[in-house]
Amino acid sequence: MTLTVQILDSGRLAAVRRTGLLDTGSEEAFDRLTRLAATLLGTPYAFVTIVDDTRSFWKSCIGVDGPERQNTVQESFCQYVVNSGAELIVPDTRADPLTADNPSNDSMGVAAWAGFPVRSPDGHVLGTFCAVDTVTRSWTPHDIEVLKTLAQAAAGEIALREAADEARAAAARAEQLADTLQQSLLPPMLPEIPGVEVAVRYRRATAGTADVYGDFYDVFPSVRDAWAVVVGDVAGKGPQAAKVTALARYTLRAAAARCTTPSANLLTLNAALLGWYTDDPRFLTAIHATLRTHPDGISVRVSCGGHDPALIRRADGRIQSLGRHGLVLGWRSEPTLHDQRTVLRRGDSLVMFTDGVTEARRAGDRELFGPERLREVIAGTAGGSAEKLAEAIDEAVTTFTGGHASDDTAILVLHV
Template identity: 50%
Template sequence: MGGVDFPAGVRPDGLPEALSDPARLAAVRATGLLDTPPEDAFDDLAALAAAVTGAGRAFVTLVDDRRSFWKASVGADAQSAAERQVPVAESFCYFLVGTGERLVVEDAAADPRTRHHRSVGPMKIGAWAGYPILAPGGEVLGSFCVVDEYPRPWAPEHLTMLATLARAVAGEIHLRQSLAASQAALEATAALARTLQDSLLPPALRPIPGLEAAADYLPASGGETVIGDFYDLFHAKGPWWCMVMGDVCGHGVEAAKVTALARYTLRAEATQHISPAAVLRRLDAALFDQRGAERFLTAVYATFRTTAAGVSGRLCTAGHPPALIRRAGGRVQRVGRTGTLLGVLPEVHLTDVRFRLAPGDALLLYTDGATEARPRRGTPGPRAQFGEGGLAAALADCHDLDAAGIVRHLGRAVAAHTGGWSGDDTALLALRVPPRR
């Protein structure tokens, strides 16, 4: 195999033990390049080396414990993956793996390191020069080499160029691995965001006897971060039920923490107070005490009960867009008196407003992602917001639709206005009294 003493010793087959090093093999596999087709990024570098040095052949080679795989091969008639590899013992590359140093041979048949190598004659190796391709951790992945059929000296400037091109190959591999790791991290973050977001929204609205309820959350286009929009519908006590829509300032984990605190505080306080304003004041106190005015939220909260005539309830808004009621005949009216947003001030000004729903009437809660929706920047035409007027018109158009149909219709109306692109997240929650038959 040649008269080279490898620092880490040799395997029983006479090849360097470094070929079988688990860390090195893991680094080779991590490139994702073994058994892959040729690519211009590597072929171009090999072609440049062959042209500049005048050598007939140039290779970008990855070496595992049993073979040398040519990711790029110039001057060799090899197309399929099976043709672009040789047993590791038939390649000079194991010298580089064993020593971690360059190998420069001017006369392969006479050089004591290579004259007994089994490939010198069959592969017509007259001269060979190569540099190791290194992983970020220093492991030798393979070699970048040129091969001449005849013995020849290698000019110093050619060797310098080969060293530079070997680093370029390593840089290309490192960049791909970094991009792959970043993509994997983004996908993991997105999955975590979706899981966390789902945990902050009720998986299904609890059925209310005699009423219809539906909700939907519409994420921003391309958004994968956790957002602060939330809604809930739950039983408080006795005949009383509660529905809430909220919007926490900002995105991410911190917004999620505030969202979670808000949801669970509202559920706990709802069992103690019928007044929505009283419940929201308790939420404000909890946010101010526990979060130190670092992040605010807006909310609209309603407490209601069913009656022989339909629904009777109270509603309070805290810095949030007003609720909308669609009467059975199609008329839409605003409900709610503007109040202080929550989590910033120790004292807030909030007011309860009474409302009633008759058969066929529907109450809509929403976040400002619906009213502030506009076409994507650069889209031809005006970029006007959908606005409360657009939302009210779409709600008025919900003839004979149940709660689920209303939510679907509004979502489609917003999407039609924006061209399917959304700059912010949107939540919708509808409560409807079915018409009498």
């Protein structure tokens, strides 16, 4: 028998492949329906079939024993449903001209057959939901309504699975796009600062992974052989937060190309935020440090705009804070900002971070990681390495949250 255009239709075959049901095992979601059909109709056989261009695969089959769960398209009665796109009700398969010569009349003892198309969400006939009897019978209106309803239920199960697959694929694409966008807002690599090791740990939030958050960091040269180091956090998430993050990074880079005073550069950013015409204004917090070589090591000048101060781990293990808590940026035209200075000597480390660290929550009791626990981790990490200290903080936060962070975390460590 020559296969019809309907069976060989490329769109239909693509829809069949999208189901992912070919050559898969039995599943209760479909077996439940075929058991119900056999019980209500009193038939020895009931099937959910998926038909490609060569075979009728029995995704669910009641009454068939053994591993063979398919027959060829030419042997199947499903071919007639695929060809017509409509139900087929046959009281006597040997007397009906359409089915009289079908090999399954002898090989399976088919005497009566009734089935409805199982359609994909876009309307293609994937296969059938059918009941088979080994004696001729008059299919009643009740029988036909049962089969129609169960065929729709089988199609609904397939549609739900396809929708779930599409949702997962869309989520994966959105997450990939968000990750790409997030990475575009961070420096691709860290520069080398003479006499200073620089290490960074950045983790995206595990909740809502398709969102772009506003945590950022940057390290870049300033004027007069100085270096600028920035860590910041934009309020909120999504595309608007990403825009503000980009604005902040490039505004601070431009400001630091003319000025080494951190508070002055943060004021420039504040003015840019206030002058940025948008229906969705955003605030941000930032800590800005300027580094210069000093006879005793590295001179550091820090200003905080609503951000947590930096923490210093001295070579002897003492922990000190650096930076007075000024106002958030983008709120008032003249925020109060201060600069603080210190000298980092050989073996000292400076730690800058976002509130994704201190406000990380433990999954069980929602306890905060907190600044004191951060100080303990820093104080307890000896060894004199920016990488080691950044890794210790990152591991401590990840362990504390069980790997389920509700916010991005940025950790930047400078070690002389």
